[in-house]
Amino acid sequence: MTTTPFGTGCHLHLIDGSAFIFRAYHALPPLTRKSDGLPIGAVAGFCNMLHRYVEGNTGPDAPTHVAVIFDKGSHTFRNDLYDQYKANREAMPEDLRPQIPLTRTATEAFNIACKEQEGFEADDIIATLACQARDAGGRVTIISSDKDLMQLVGGGVEMLDAMKNKRIDSDGVFEKFGVGPDRVVDVQALAGDSVDNVPGAPGIGIKTAALLINEYGSLENLLDRAEEIKQPKRRQTLIENRAQIELSKQLVQLDNNMELGFTLDDLGVRDPNADQLLSFLAEMEFRTLSKRVADQLGKEAPAIVDAPAQSADAAEAPTVADIPFDSGSYECVRDAEALKKWVTQIRERGWVAVDTETTGFDEMVVDLVGISLCVEPGRACYIPLTHKSGGSDDLFGSDDLADGQMPLQDALDLLKPVLEDDSILKIGQNMKYDAKIFARRGIDVAPIDDTMLMSYAMHAGQHGHGMDTLSERYLNHTPIPIKPLLGTGKSAITFDRVPIDDAVAYAAEDADITLRLWQLFKPQLHQAGVTTVYETLERPLVPVLARMEREGIKVDRDTLSRMSNAFAQKMAGLEAEIHELAGQSFNVGSPKQLGEILFDKLGMEGGKKGKTGAYATGADILEDLATEHALPGLVLDWRQLSKLKSTYTDALQDHINAETGRVHTSYVQTGANTGRLASTDPNLQNIPIRSEEGRRIREAFVPEEGNVLLALDYSQIELRILAHVAGIDTLKQAFAEGQDIHALTASEMFNVPLEEMTPDIRRQAKAINFGVIYGISGFGLARNLRIPRAEAQGFIDRYFERFPGIRRYMDETVAFAKEHGHVQTLFGRKIHTPEISAKGPRAGFAKRAAINAPIQGTAADVIRRAMIRMPAAIAHLPARMLLQVHDELLFEVPEAAVEDTIETARRVMETAADPAVHLDVKLVVDAGRGQNWAEAH
DNA sequence: GACATCACG
DNA sequence: GACGTACGTGATGTCC
Numbered sequence: 001m002t003t004t005p006f007g008t009g010c011h012l013h014l015i016d017g018s019a020f021i022f023r024a025y026h027a028l029p030p031l032t033r034k035s036d037g038l039p040i041g042a043v044a045g046f047c048n049m050l051h052r053y054v055e056g057n058t059g060p061d062a063p064t065h066v067a068v069i070f071d072k073g074s075h076t077f078r079n080d081l082y083d084q085y086k087a088n089r090e091a092m093p094e095d096l097r098p099q100i101p102l103t104r105t106a107t108e109a110f111n112i113a114c115k116e117q118e119g120f121e122a123d124d125i126i127a128t129l130a131c132q133a134r135d136a137g138g139r140v141t142i143i144s145s146d147k148d149l150m151q152l153v154g155g156g157v158e159m160l161d162a163m164k165n166k167r168i169d170s171d172g173v174f175e176k177f178g179v180g181p182d183r184v185v186d187v188q189a190l191a192g193d194s195v196d197n198v199p200g201a202p203g204i205g206i207k208t209a210a211l212l213i214n215e216y217g218s219l220e221n222l223l224d225r226a227e228e229i230k231q232p233k234r235r236q237t238l239i240e241n242r243a244q245i246e247l248s249k250q251l252v253q254l255d256n257n258m259e260l261g262f263t264l265d266d267l268g269v270r271d272p273n274a275d276q277l278l279s280f281l282a283e284m285e286f287r288t289l290s291k292r293v294a295d296q297l298g299k300e301a302p303a304i305v306d307a308p309a310q311s312a313d314a315a316e317a318p319t320v321a322d323i324p325f326d327s328g329s330y331e332c333v334r335d336a337e338a339l340k341k342w343v344t345q346i347r348e349r350g351w352v353a354v355d356t357e358t359t360g361f362d363e364m365v366v367d368l369v370g371i372s373l374c375v376e377p378g379r380a381c382y383i384p385l386t387h388k389s390g391g392s393d394d395l396f397g398s399d400d401l402a403d404g405q406m407p408l409q410d411a412l413d414l415l416k417p418v419l420e421d422d423s424i425l426k427i428g429q430n431m432k433y434d435a436k437i438f439a440r441r442g443i444d445v446a447p448i449d450d451t452m453l454m455s456y457a458m459h460a461g462q463h464g465h466g467m468d469t470l471s472e473r474y475l476n477h478t479p480i481p482i483k484p485l486l487g488t489g490k491s492a493i494t495f496d497r498v499p500i501d502d503a504v505a506y507a508a509e510d511a512d513i514t515l516r517l518w519q520l521f522k523p524q525l526h527q528a529g530v531t532t533v534y535e536t537l538e539r540p541l542v543p544v545l546a547r548m549e550r551e552g553i554k555v556d557r558d559t560l561s562r563m564s565n566a567f568a569q570k571m572a573g574l575e576a577e578i579h580e581l582a583g584q585s586f587n588v589g590s591p592k593q594l595g596e597i598l599f600d601k602l603g604m605e606g607g608k609k610g611k612t613g614a615y616a617t618g619a620d621i622l623e624d625l626a627t628e629h630a631l632p633g634l635v636l637d638w639r640q641l642s643k644l645k646s647t648y649t650d651a652l653q654d655h656i657n658a659e660t661g662r663v664h665t666s667y668v669q670t671g672a673n674t675g676r677l678a679s680t681d682p683n684l685q686n687i688p689i690r691s692e693e694g695r696r697i698r699e700a701f702v703p704e705e706g707n708v709l710l711a712l713d714y715s716q717i718e719l720r721i722l723a724h725v726a727g728i729d730t731l732k733q734a735f736a737e738g739q740d741i742h743a744l745t746a747s748e749m750f751n752v753p754l755e756e757m758t759p760d761i762r763r764q765a766k767a768i769n770f771g772v773i774y775g776i777s778g779f780g781l782a783r784n785l786r787i788p789r790a791e792a793q794g795f796i797d798r799y800f801e802r803f804p805g806i807r808r809y810m811d812e813t814v815a816f817a818k819e820h821g822h823v824q825t826l827f828g829r830k831i832h833t834p835e836i837s838a839k840g841p842r843a844g845f846a847k848r849a850a851i852n853a854p855i856q857g858t859a860a861d862v863i864r865r866a867m868i869r870m871p872a873a874i875a876h877l878p879a880r881m882l883l884q885v886h887d888e889l890l891f892e893v894p895e896a897a898v899e900d901t902i903e904t905a906r907r908v909m910e911t912a913a914d915p916a917v918h919l920d921v922k923l924v925v926d927a928g929r930g931q932n933w934a935e936a937h
Numbered sequence: 938g939a940c941a942t943c944a945c946g
Numbered sequence: 947g948a949c950g951t952a953c954g955t956g957a958t959g960t961c962c
Contacts, residue, residue, distance in 0.1 A: 592961075612940070612941090618941075640943090643958080647957055674954060676946085679955085686956065686957085687944080690945080770953090775953070777952060779951055844951055849954085856946090886945080
């Protein structure tokens with residue numbers, strides 16, 4: 001490597017690469033490479049900026065040395081100082097991520113030194129180099145407008161805002177901060193920075209900070225003499241927040257003494273290598289820039305083959321695949337040599353669609369059978385790993401491995417570097433499943449994209465998001481069904497018994513379909529206006545959920561077993577009594593038989609219902625009958641016990657994992673159209689709590705020895721969101737003052753002073769409050785409160801009279817749904833309402849759902865944001881996040897760390913809407929702890 | 938596999 | 947003027 005000694009008279013240029021990238025990304029529309037759709041806008045802008053920069057470097061002021069400096073990794077020493085550092089940063093846009101490595105390549109193509117270092121921000125490298133250059137007697141120009149770099153100005157160091165072509169010297173810094181460069185960090189430490197989440201001193205901005213620093217000379221002197229400050233508020237703030245201010249200084253202070261793996265001498269300006277640069281520009285298919293650069297270098301512009309332009313209506317009719325599916329064309333990878341070739345292809349591409357085949361559906365139990373990969377439409381492979389010999393018709397097929405498979409561990413060892421490589425995107429359909437399979441084998445798959453989640457972000461409310469649905473709908477292709485391969489019922493086999501040839505066709509096709517869906521959906525996210533939803537609420541949640549599911553929660557089998565026995569005994573007693581009263585034996589669990597006994601044999605009042613012609617025997621009906629007869633009440637008791645036993649005390653025992661001794665639920669991220677999660681196998685979001693008897697089931701959910709369970713739940717989050725979106729000042733004020741919201745509603749509606757409030761009036765108001773969230777109707781409220789319909793309607797009328805904003809919100813929401821076919825949450829999540837203009841009763845359903853969705857959905861978005869931020873926030877604590885129940889998060893934590901965990905988790909939850917949305921109503925989180933889930937609540 | 942029922946927020 | 951109706955889920959047992 002050639003070196004150019006740096007010394008007196010030399011001039012170093014340091015380019016802030018990340019700033020270039022983001023400027024380029026936001027300045028240009030989302031361009032894609034014509035030939036394959038690779039997002040390329042930021043790279044194009046970046047190259048244009050570099051080119052313009054190189055062009056301008058003439059004359060006596062030209063640099064002798066230059067480097068472009070990048071950030072690397074997301075965790076720096078500042079995160080160790082302060083876990084919330086940059087915690088508010090939104091995730092990198094999905095279409096930008098694959099472009100990051102290309103900007104490095106671009107820099108090298110221009111033959112400019114390209115530097116980054118793990119664990120440090122670009123700013124620290126810039127600081128270190130600037131100091132070295134200054135000490136060596138040279139000049140430095142930092143090409144950036146980032147105010148965090150202004151502390152470096154002076155003594156031959158200046159900044160240059162490349163966009164405005166404006167130099168910033170000491171005077172410029174003074175203009176910005178009111179102090180010289182040497183005191184910039186003091187001012188920043190006081191003023192804080194909301195963008196990087198540097199706390200600073202509350203209530204003190206740059207102006208006040210400069211005033212104080214100028215008066216006291218330095219931050220240290222100011223803090224030591226804080227008692228002397230005349231303004232009481234200011235004095236108190238500085239004294240109380242001393243530690244926080246000192247921490248802030250550490251955060252903003254750049255490290256100018258880093259260990260670097262290179263020296264200034266390595267950064268000498270070099271002429272571009274014409275061939276290298278032109279071939280890179282051609283590869284990116286930058287026609288204009290290629291031509292311009294070629295002209296300047298006196299070379300011929302490289303040919304860029306014109307790919308057929310996408311038809312204008314491609315987005316509207318995306319059902320035609322250019323390349324036909326051919327299940328016979330897929331490769332079966334049987335040895336390391338073949339797999340290595342795929343690894344090379346993946347590295348060249350920078351992305352790969354991945355799918356795993358397993359012996360079942362429980363990711364915590366199943367074995368890995370094979371892996372499929374796809375790098376471009378039609379080009380996919382399947383790697384069989386643990387298929388057994390003996391065909392599917394051989395019921396007693398041997399447990400020997402089939403021939404022609406590479407050892408499982410060999411395949412994983414080859415794939416691990418790819419699956420964990422930051423610069424290679426792993427694409428999946430329901431990637432959480434595959435990520436968990438890999439995680440159990442020590443592979444942490446990242447970064448990922450997920451076609452199921454893309455579909456959910458774009459199409460929630462329109463259709464399902466399973467692969468078969470998406471393939472038929474958007475690729476006009478019916479995937480090979482799995483049924484014929486596995487069979488059904490008792491004779492069904494697991495995938496490891498499927499002949500490898502059949503497996504290749506089926507499994508590789510899944511990866512092929514996934515890749516095609518990804519290529520189709522990727523540009524559509526932007527067009528549908530849901531890139532932010534996908535990037536900030538969907539994609540980053542995947543690893544969080546995967547981890548929670550893998551943690552699981554300890555459930556005490558003995559407790560459940562004892563309860564099951566007790567329930568069985570009670571049920572037997574009740575059953576005997578019921579048969580006695582009925583005068584005959586029958587199946588109490590059969591609504592049909594029960595209906596006939598009650599209404600035909602015993603002649604109670606009540607009609608048939610439903611298309612089936614069977615009597616309705618729901619709890620509400622039995623409750624009414626119970627006032628006249630003994631039998632219905634006994635059936636209700638029996639049903640409660642039956643439910644608790646079968647669904648909870650029995651079934652939960654079967655879900656205790658033999659290996660971990662814990663219960664591992666699966667969250668379905670696309671389970672609810674509103675943005676809520678769903679929990680399955682088992683559902684841990686509907687563990688009983690409302691009845692005393694059922695609540696005791698929560699006693700079986702326990703922490704490990706020495707730990708406690710911690711439950712944090714949002715207080716009235718949906719009503720708070722309603723108050724915000726509908727702009728109800730009275731409610732907002734009530735929440736601000738911490739009042740009892742249902743009592744206040746009651747007081748407003750029924751003109752009862754708060755001090756004279758009765759539980760019954762409050763209960764009615766509470767029902768109305770909830771009704772409003774659900775898209776209230778007189779009928780529904782009447783049924784809920786068991787009052788005449790006219791009376792219920794009177795309540796509603798009064799409510800709307802008192803809170804006219806609610807009616808306005810409802811009308812506007814329905815009108816919006818009719819106009820756009822969807823409603824949305826405060827965070828931009830879209831929920832489609834295809835039936836909103838239907839005729840008949842369906843319109844009523846759609847209307848109420850449309851009214852409810854933005855409220856329920858915004859609450860769901862808020863807790864998602866909290867969950868996404870939680871792992872980093874509690875990383876320094878021994879706490880584990882285990883469960884989510886819509887407005888509640890459950891943690892397991894050693895006793896010693898309980899207080900810290902509550903404080904940290906509560907802060908994350910209460911500030912989860914920031915900075916994307918500013919709610920007029922503060923969010924409040926209640927916390928509870930205990931030796932089981934019942935106590936913690 | 939549809940339906941009724943009931944557990945949760 | 948009548949229609950029907952609270953919002954969002956998942957698991958279980960019965961019955962065809």
